[in-house]
Amino acid sequence: xxxxTQTPRYLIKTRGQQVTLSCSxxxxxxxxxxxxxxxxxxxxxxxxxxxxxxRNKGNFPGRFSGRQFSNSRSEMNVSTLELGxxxxxxxxxxxxxxxxxxxxxxxxxxxxxx
Amino acid sequence: AQSVTQxxxxxxxxxxxPVELRCNYSSSVSVYLFWYVQYPNQGLQxxxxxxxxxxxxxxxxxxxxxxxxxxxSFHLRKPSVHISDTAEYFCAGVxxxxxxxxxxxxxxxxxxxx
Numbered sequence: 001x002x003x004x005t006q007t008p009r010y011l012i013k014t015r016g017q018q019v020t021l022s023c024s025x026x027x028x029x030x031x032x033x034x035x036x037x038x039x040x041x042x043x044x045x046x047x048x049x050x051x052x053x054x055r056n057k058g059n060f061p062g063r064f065s066g067r068q069f070s071n072s073r074s075e076m077n078v079s080t081l082e083l084g085x086x087x088x089x090x091x092x093x094x095x096x097x098x099x100x101x102x103x104x105x106x107x108x109x110x111x112x113x114x
Numbered sequence: 115a116q117s118v119t120q121x122x123x124x125x126x127x128x129x130x131x132p133v134e135l136r137c138n139y140s141s142s143v144s145v146y147l148f149w150y151v152q153y154p155n156q157g158l159q160x161x162x163x164x165x166x167x168x169x170x171x172x173x174x175x176x177x178x179x180x181x182x183x184x185x186x187s188f189h190l191r192k193p194s195v196h197i198s199d200t201a202e203y204f205c206a207g208v209x210x211x212x213x214x215x216x217x218x219x220x221x222x223x224x225x226x227x228x
Binding site for chain 2: 035
């Protein structure tokens, strides 16, 4: 079966712009989580959605937001981009939103902010 | 709050030699622990997981890890590495009441030399 699909894979934006990233989970998976990966801060949890509801949110400013649709696809949005938002954004899905479930990660969306 | 620490940022090793990548965690509640591998320009792939039961966990590609509650460690081992094992390895944990909100260690770059 198809894996977790993230689009776009690469994108370049300038400071002050906004960006929307998309994640299509594995068919049947209802939980989607987002992580930010940077050389300085490593992998950090952004948020988690289960059945269209945000269950957990990491320690990120309000410029970072997300949502999940009824088909479990998820989007995250970053408004008023800053240079420090340059990162690899990883999406992961699982059947349920419980830690014992294995997360399957997508290949990521690499955002560069100039 | 939970934390995960990977004690080595880089581990160089010769091909066919054994390797151990160290991971320590701290948590006031029960945790699930994972090891992931990341190859260049790719997402994270699960190597193995500890949920409960036997403290010795076997994963893919010949890797194994041992959960040590008294030392709060979850070290990853492989008896004989290959060039293809060169990658970044991440230890991660999630508290049993925290959904899919994983906390990652800083990563260990395994460099296998011929």
